Amino acid sequence: xxxxxxxxxxxxxxxxxxxxxxxxxxxxxxxxxxxxxxxxxxxxxxxxxxxxxxxxxxxxxxxxxxxxxxxxxxxxxxxxxxxxxxxxxxxxxxxxxxxxxxxxxxxxxxxxxxxxxxxxxxxxxxxxxxxxxxxxxxxxxxxxxxxxxxxxxxxxxxxxxxxxxxxxxxxxxxxxxxxxxxxxxxxxxxxxxxxxxxxxxxxxxxxxxxxxxxxxxxxxxxxxxxxxxxxxxxxxxxxxxxxxxxxxxxxxxxxxxxxxxxxxxxxxxxxxxxxxxxxxxxxxxxxxxxxxxxxxxxxxxxxxxxxxxxxxxxxxxxxxxxxxxxxxxxxxxxxxxxxxxxxxxxxxxxxxxxxxxxxxxxxxxxxxxxxxxxxxxxxxxxxxxxxxxxxxxxxxxxxxxxxxxxxxxxxxxxxxxxxxxxxxxxxxxxxxxxxxxxxxxxxxxxxxxxxxxxxxxxxxxxxxxxxxxxxxxxxxxxxxxxxxxxxxxxxxxxxxxxxxxxxxxxxxxxxxxxxxxxxxxxxxxxxxxxxxxxxxxxxxxxxxxxxxxxxxxxxxxxxxxxxxxxxxxxxxxxxxxxxxxxxxxxxxxxxxxxxxxxxxxxxxxxxxxxxxxxxxxxxxxxxxxxxxxxxxxxxxxxxxxxxxxx
Numbered sequence: 001x002x003x004x005x006x007x008x009x010x011x012x013x014x015x016x017x018x019x020x021x022x023x024x025x026x027x028x029x030x031x032x033x034x035x036x037x038x039x040x041x042x043x044x045x046x047x048x049x050x051x052x053x054x055x056x057x058x059x060x061x062x063x064x065x066x067x068x069x070x071x072x073x074x075x076x077x078x079x080x081x082x083x084x085x086x087x088x089x090x091x092x093x094x095x096x097x098x099x100x101x102x103x104x105x106x107x108x109x110x111x112x113x114x115x116x117x118x119x120x121x122x123x124x125x126x127x128x129x130x131x132x133x134x135x136x137x138x139x140x141x142x143x144x145x146x147x148x149x150x151x152x153x154x155x156x157x158x159x160x161x162x163x164x165x166x167x168x169x170x171x172x173x174x175x176x177x178x179x180x181x182x183x184x185x186x187x188x189x190x191x192x193x194x195x196x197x198x199x200x201x202x203x204x205x206x207x208x209x210x211x212x213x214x215x216x217x218x219x220x221x222x223x224x225x226x227x228x229x230x231x232x233x234x235x236x237x238x239x240x241x242x243x244x245x246x247x248x249x250x251x252x253x254x255x256x257x258x259x260x261x262x263x264x265x266x267x268x269x270x271x272x273x274x275x276x277x278x279x280x281x282x283x284x285x286x287x288x289x290x291x292x293x294x295x296x297x298x299x300x301x302x303x304x305x306x307x308x309x310x311x312x313x314x315x316x317x318x319x320x321x322x323x324x325x326x327x328x329x330x331x332x333x334x335x336x337x338x339x340x341x342x343x344x345x346x347x348x349x350x351x352x353x354x355x356x357x358x359x360x361x362x363x364x365x366x367x368x369x370x371x372x373x374x375x376x377x378x379x380x381x382x383x384x385x386x387x388x389x390x391x392x393x394x395x396x397x398x399x400x401x402x403x404x405x406x407x408x409x410x411x412x413x414x415x416x417x418x419x420x421x422x423x424x425x426x427x428x429x430x431x432x433x434x435x436x437x438x439x440x441x442x443x444x445x446x447x448x449x450x451x452x453x454x455x456x457x458x459x460x461x462x463x464x465x466x467x468x469x470x471x472x473x474x475x476x477x478x479x480x481x482x483x484x485x486x487x488x489x490x491x492x493x494x495x496x497x498x499x500x501x502x503x504x505x506x507x508x509x510x511x512x513x514x515x516x517x518x519x520x521x522x523x524x525x526x527x528x529x530x531x532x533x534x535x536x537x538x539x540x541x542x543x544x545x546x547x548x549x550x551x552x553x554x555x556x557x558x559x560x561x562x563x564x565x566x567x568x569x570x571x572x573x574x575x576x577x578x579x580x581x582x583x584x585x586x587x588x589x590x591x592x593x594x595x596x597x598x599x600x601x602x603x604x605x606x607x608x609x610x611x612x613x614x615x616x617x618x619x620x621x622x623x624x625x626x627x628x629x630x631x632x633x634x635x636x637x638x639x640x641x642x643x644x645x646x
Contacts, residue, residue: 032086035147036077042143043072046136050128053135064124071115072108072132079107101140109133164190166225168253170244171232172196172204172211179232180206192224214244221253231257255552288597290517296324297524298385298427305330305383307368307416308390310338312477313431315345316516317387322346324520328360330381332374332390334367368412371419378419387519388416389431391447396575398443402627406618406634409446414453414615420467421457429523430454430471432531437473438640445634445641451531452637453615455605458529470526472519473601474534477512484542488549496558496567498546501574506539522598531601533590543569606637 047069051059059065080086083104109130116129167183169176172194183189194211196202201211212220220226231244234257244255298304304321308314309331321329329346333339343363350361362381368374368390378386391409392398398405413430420428432451435444454469476484484500484507491498515534522532546569550557556565590599606614614637621629635641 036086038143039076039080039140040073042139043076043136044069046132046139047072047128049135050131053131054125054127064122068116068124068128068132071112072136075108075111076104076136079104082107097144098141101144102137105133105137105140108136164188165227166190166192168193168195168217168220168224168226168229169232170195170214170229172198172201172206173232175234176232177206179230180209192226193220195220217244226253228254228256231255253551291521291595294521294524294595295320295517298429299324299326299520301325301327302384302426303328303330303381305332305378305381305386307332307374307386307388307412308431309333309363310335310342311389312512313516313519314387314389315342316512317389317431317519318342318346319349320513320516320520321387322350322359322361326359328362328381328383330377330383331361331363332366332368332377333363334365334390336365339363339365368416369408371411371415374412374415375419375422378416378425379423382423383420383425385427385429385523386416386420386425387429387431387523388413390416391431391450393433393443395435395441395443398446399441399575402442402630403622403625405442406446406630407622409443410449410453410615411619411622413450417453417457417467417469425467427523427526428454428467428469429519429526430469431519432471432473434473434475438642439638440642442631442634445638448638448640449634451603452605452611455529455531455603456608456611459605460608468526468528470523470528470530470532472522472532472534474510474515474518476507476509477515484545485549488546492549492553492555492567497570498550498567499570499572500542500546501572503543503571504541505543505574506541509540509545510534518595518597521595522593525593525595525598531603532593533599533601535597535599611637 047065048058048060050068051057051065083100085100085104112129112133116124117126165188167189169179169191173196176194176196180191180194183191191209194206194209195214195217196211197214199213202213204211221229299321304326306314306317306321306329309318310333314333318329318331331339331343331346333342340363343361346361350359364377366373366377368388390412392401392405398409417428430450433444433447435441436448436451437444439445439448451471451473454471457467458469488498518534522530522534526532547557550567550569553567555567556562558565558568590601593600605611614633618630618633618637621633631643635643
């Protein structure tokens with residue numbers, strides 16, 4: 001990249017800078033006195049100019065001039081005090097300042113007209129009572145603009161040690177103009193160009209810079225050496241942002257988005273208000289507003305329990321449940337630190353939320369794999385609704401620890417289901433995974449058995465007397481503890497490389513908040529035994545996700561085309577039990593539901609008696625530590641299970 005060269009500042013510029021710096025060190029009172037003194041001088045100049053415009057000659061120090069100037073002084077400063085002209089912060093003078101000055105001059109003009117038009121003063125032409133306020137207002141407006149220019153432009157820091165970041169602003173509207181004004185006063189930042197999709201703006205100039213059409217974006221990045229793109233389009237949809245990202249190609253630019261107007265205090269636009277684009281926006285998927293009735297159905301006014309409350313999905317479920325006014329929320333978690341974290345965060349959120357209902361939050365340290373513990377907790381609180389999110393989900397770890405994974409996932413679910421039945425829980429919702437579909441790993445197979453446990457209990461003859469069981473199956477959630485996104489971020493921060501298992505691998509992705517919302521809504525729709533599948537959109541190739549994250553970080557991928565790039569992507573091979581492609585359905589007959597993003601699958605399961613018999617043998621093998629037998633029994637219980645080749 002070319003280095004920017006600058007010529008040394010002139011003596012006049014240095015002297016002006018020194019004078020402005022000296023004035024900026026004045027106290028607020030000293031600055032007001034200085035501005036009032038300048039206004040007094042302008043008031044006299046307005047009198048002289050008004051005389052010249054009326055008589056065609058200059059008069060300076062005559063009695064009639066003194067009379068008009070004295071009257072203007074008195075009336076101006078009286079009206080200025082009434083309107084509060086000198087309470088302004090002069091460096092931020094704008095349209096509001098001009099309106100305030102205009103009102104003060106209008107008030108001043110009333111007694112001027114009465115005195116010099118109505119009563120008349122010897123030697124003072126009556127029309128000067130109108131001319132002087134007009135000229136005075138113009139001089140005041142010019143002085144305020146000059147003050148803003150001197151303080152904000154000439155007085156702003158002009159030097160920056162290093163290569164300045166060159167900014168392209170996408171959006172040549174009011175937000176883009178406000179943004180450009182903010183950037184102008186930031187050392188180390190330079191606005192190079194504007195881009196807009198509105199054809200009427202193409203070729204025009206905004207803040208002395210040309211507005212280009214968006215199709216020229218790649219060329220502009222090269223020609224203007226753009227390092228950052230700021231999207232000054234707060235109402236831009238996620239799909240539109242995804243299209244912009246596609247148009248960027250392989251160019252190493254940092255992309256930042258302007259917050260929505262409701263998130264910007266008092267309508268001001270500050271450079272500090274920018275945030276990095278959430279990687280979830282690259283999915284081109286706009287969330288659907290949740291149905292309030294479904295969200296409240298199993299929660300509002302009820303006692304709700306969340307197992308695995310400290311996990312990625314569990315903690316988001318807790319946060320959303322807290323906003324739906326439950327009567328009581330029980331947090332069940334085996335990890336002490338995770339339980340402390342979610343409990344602390346929830347109490348802080350509830351405390352700070354305006355108008356939030358008062359409900360009890362109860363943290364419970366409990367291992368759901370311990371039948372006595374989970375039964376005791378559920379019988380003590382008698383919840384109306386249980387969201388069962390507790391599970392071991394890390395594929396390679398569960399693959400290497402089959403006994404621990406099976407005990408926690410399968411018997412943690414079975415213990416919780418049986419305790420829910422015996423305590424009269426109304427709704428039981430299992431958080432499942434797409435890895436339960438034709439699983440190639442132990443984690444997916446154990447989750448499929450968990451689904452079968454709920455299906456079997458839901459199909460029992462006396463199901464109308466007890467708990468409504470349902471399960472919600474979905475893919476990966478962005479930003480979760482096991483997601484590739486945090487891993488890629490850490491690897492980028494460390495300078496790379498980014499590790500992917502296979503260039504062909506793809507996954508379904510969803511944001512954590514959307515997943516939690518859909519789980520809650522699916523649970524409210526259930527009659528019993530449904531396997532709900534969330535619409536995850538189109539699968540995303542992991543290598544494309546990695547490349548996008550490299551570009552968003554302002555870096556370049558090291559490849560054959562760019563051997564001098566910044567970050568390399570390395571293929572390390574599939575991990576034990578890992579699939580190239582995930583699926584959401586075992587069969588091919590999904591049924592639509594009233595919710596556009598929730599489908600219902602129809603899948604077979606083991607009868608309850610047969611399932612419980614297999615579970616008994618499985619528990620014996622687990623207690624005896626026979627991992628090969630555990631794998632064999634799991635394979636018998638899940639016919640679709642096909643272990644991946646090591």
